[in-house]
Amino acid sequence: MKSVGARAVAGLGLCLLIAGSRAAEPVRPQQAQSDYAYLSPALRTLQDDDFANPGMLWVDRGQQLWSEAAGPAGQSCQSCHGAASVSMRAVATRYPAWSPAMGRVINLEQQINRCRVGRLKAAAWDYESEELLALTAYLSRQARGLPVDVRIDGPAGLSFERGRAFFYQRRGQLNLSCASCHEQHAGSHLGAETIPQGQINGFPVYRELWQTMGSTHRMFAWCNEAVRAEPYPPGSQDYVDLELFERWRGGGLLIETPAVRR
């Protein structure tokens, strides 16, 4: 009697321990699907066309910039990193990432500017500038076909938590959170358009509405303004945190850069 009881308690304790440790790990709320799945056939064809995809114009430009000398020493990215197809192959899958030097999580654009300012001693590129979009697109393109794989443990944990809180926080005059549309109503219609999950595995994207390339921060600002909330500045930690959460949310999705979206 006594041994059975002890074993039962131990078994229950073990179950609770397992359940408890699982609950500690964040659970992805839904089956992740790229926004590509919500595109019309014409736009899918355009994205798949390696020649005619307008985003490739920025990728080409990025390739030029990779070997273009900048700064007083006349060095380029290539001077240290060599061929991007080799050295940058999986880099985009890891960003946003914790930067020990900066003491915070930074995204790919910020890492590029860190190298430009810190190593090349050249001027940083502005958000949404042709150069920064081009080089970000070029580097992300090197990782095309690889699954997004960001780390949310250790020092990146706080950033992840803030990003997750942002995603579920209602804001703006319309009082909607990202989740209100992209989680609760993904697949439903907003007017005549289908609401996607809002994954960011294809960024920087060529967005038809903008008739140009755009970054994740521009997308977040657009969405915030769409619910009549004041957008955060590009490069703000709020948006970098959100970016980290979004990348984790779409973990396992393959990098599609440059994606084409409505």
Next chain:
Amino acid sequence: MKRREALLAISGGVLLSVLPLPGVASDAETAEAIRLLYGERMLNPGRVTLKLPALAESGNSVPLTLDIDSPMSGQDRVMRASIFASRNPRPLVATALFGPHAGTPSFSTNIRLSGTQDVIAIAEMSDQTLWTSQVRVLVTVGACDVLQMRF
């Protein structure tokens, strides 16, 4: 915060009412645009194949393929072809001239459509005859819709 948002919404509304909205061409304006380029000649249906998606998700980039039935010989060839979007603010979209080394009298491009409308293609042959075809395209979000946003 609420007041600021209210001001933003009000100013956005004022912006919408003050900005000139792009017009919609009428049938007469489209006919005038055609007349300007091709005169009063009769438009014969046929010999022109115009391919467009039946439903365009984004009016900003609608793929179009134009194919003309012509031997492209010295005596019988296509001189030029034009695309008209009957309800765009400016109906004429593009004119293509096929040179001596053109392979087939066809080309593909991406056009902007302001909304649901007929897209008309007109081909002018070396014997001065005009041939035409048209396709109705349903457009979800128009290309000329003014973006009421800063981003």
Next chain:
Amino acid sequence: MPNSRIKVPEQAKAGDKVEIRALIMHPMENGFNFDSQGTTIPVHIITDFVCAYDGAEVLRVQLQPGLSANPYFSFYLTATRTGPVNFTWTDQDGTITTNSATLQVT
């Protein structure tokens, strides 16, 4: 000079009809967009595209604002002899962008 991409097959037999593709980075402003200050951005487009080969034109397109940004064309060329296929885009402000690729004809 804005970025452009062209696709010309490397080789063809004389008489073949080969597919040519051309793309250029350009906003093709249609005059219906406005900037963050509310000022209308004026019309700014590429007005002409020409593909020339073996001493004559293959295709000439007169562009209007009704074409999408970053204008794309795909068309066919009759291969005659080995030589460059030249592409020229003319902006309304006079800027000329060129690109070229060689077609080997056997």
